[in-house]
Amino acid sequence: MAPTRNGRLLFNEIPTGFPEPGKTTIYDTSNTIDLENEPLNGGVLVKTLALSVDPYMRVQMRPADVESYMPPFIVGQPIYSLGIGKVIRSEHEKFKAGDYVYGVMEHAEYSKPNPDFPFFGIKVVKPEPGLPYSVYLGTAGMAGQTAFFGWKEYANAKAGETVFVSGGAGPVGTLVIQLAKQEGLKVIASAGSDEKVQILKDVGADVAFNYKTVNTLDVLKKEGPLNVYWDNVGGSALDAALETAVNHARFIECGAISTYNSKDGVNMKNIDQIYARRITLYGFLVADLAPKWIDEFYRVIPKQLASGEIKYQEDRTNGLENAGEALREVQTGKNTGKKVIVVANE
Numbered sequence: 001m002a003p004t005r006n007g008r009l010l011f012n013e014i015p016t017g018f019p020e021p022g023k024t025t026i027y028d029t030s031n032t033i034d035l036e037n038e039p040l041n042g043g044v045l046v047k048t049l050a051l052s053v054d055p056y057m058r059v060q061m062r063p064a065d066v067e068s069y070m071p072p073f074i075v076g077q078p079i080y081s082l083g084i085g086k087v088i089r090s091e092h093e094k095f096k097a098g099d100y101v102y103g104v105m106e107h108a109e110y111s112k113p114n115p116d117f118p119f120f121g122i123k124v125v126k127p128e129p130g131l132p133y134s135v136y137l138g139t140a141g142m143a144g145q146t147a148f149f150g151w152k153e154y155a156n157a158k159a160g161e162t163v164f165v166s167g168g169a170g171p172v173g174t175l176v177i178q179l180a181k182q183e184g185l186k187v188i189a190s191a192g193s194d195e196k197v198q199i200l201k202d203v204g205a206d207v208a209f210n211y212k213t214v215n216t217l218d219v220l221k222k223e224g225p226l227n228v229y230w231d232n233v234g235g236s237a238l239d240a241a242l243e244t245a246v247n248h249a250r251f252i253e254c255g256a257i258s259t260y261n262s263k264d265g266v267n268m269k270n271i272d273q274i275y276a277r278r279i280t281l282y283g284f285l286v287a288d289l290a291p292k293w294i295d296e297f298y299r300v301i302p303k304q305l306a307s308g309e310i311k312y313q314e315d316r317t318n319g320l321e322n323a324g325e326a327l328r329e330v331q332t333g334k335n336t337g338k339k340v341i342v343v344a345n346e
Contacts, residue, residue: 058261155230
């Protein structure tokens with residue numbers, strides 16, 4: 001067989017602010033691959049079907065010598081994220097040609113993901129009937145696991161309590177809202193557009209507001225106080241939550257997208273409330289909690305998604321050549337729902 005084009009999204013340079021398509025990342029079509037003869041060395045060759053775009057990927061766009069909780073992207077090499085693909089060839093005992101797999105994959109049309117990488121290695125996917133494969137990149141995948149693991153481990157929720165979910169319209173936030181409503185909590189949630197506020201309402205938030213047009217602190221003073229805060233954004237939202245928390249409130253620190261593209265930060269006026277109100281802050285990474293909660297997650301969440309008991313929303317970008325713009329949309333908050341790059345149909 002003649003060599004096949006293998007388009008890739010390369011990390012081209014380290015951004016100083018928001019990532020820029022064609023500058024931070026470049027779509028490259030110069031690479032080819034021989035699908036029949038590419039050495040596998042005991043691994044697998046996968047055709048990429050869909051790729052996830054997540055806020056944390058901005059943390060990976062940094063100099064290689066700067067430490068963080070995620071490894072950096074390497075300039076000149078493809079970026080990578082969680083993906084769904086179809087096995088073309090396999091020399092690994094756990095996979096066969098035709099299997100659909102989920103795990104960390106390069107942003108390339110074809111790749112050889114590591115089957116045995118801890119937690120993020122590829123796994124065979126067998127979706128619930130009627131549930132698209134792409135949902136396993138969002139609410140049925142790591143985003144949903146983040147929400148489920150963190151909520152189950154740290155919320156200590158009680159019916160009648162009040163929770164505030166910032167950045168609530170993404171796949172993590174929307175599942176947190178629904179988990180909280182299942183347990184009888186009052187849910188306050190924020191998002192950055194009126195369209196996203198409607199998403200918050202659609203998944204059951206009792207109080208939903210656009211933080212760009214309504215003052216967060218004013219809303220929390222009126223609708224609180226807070227027993228639980230699920231933090232996806234950090235910054236001024238965190239400061240407002242600290243001011244409106246009850247004694248012994250639980251703060252679940254999941255993300256801080258307000259600081260990913262600028263290190264200027266905000267003036268935090270209420271740090272002293274952490275000790276004054278005896279607030280507990282929990283920071284976590286999804287892989288740490290997986291051994292305890294992943295089996296229950298897969299028993300519960302995909303079935304509830306397939307039945308419609310839990311709602312989800314996807315924002316699809318078609319074509320790997322448009323992946324750079326998809327990355328920027330997530331960082332600037334222009335996506336509505338889980339951002340997925342559709343690379344190929346089959």
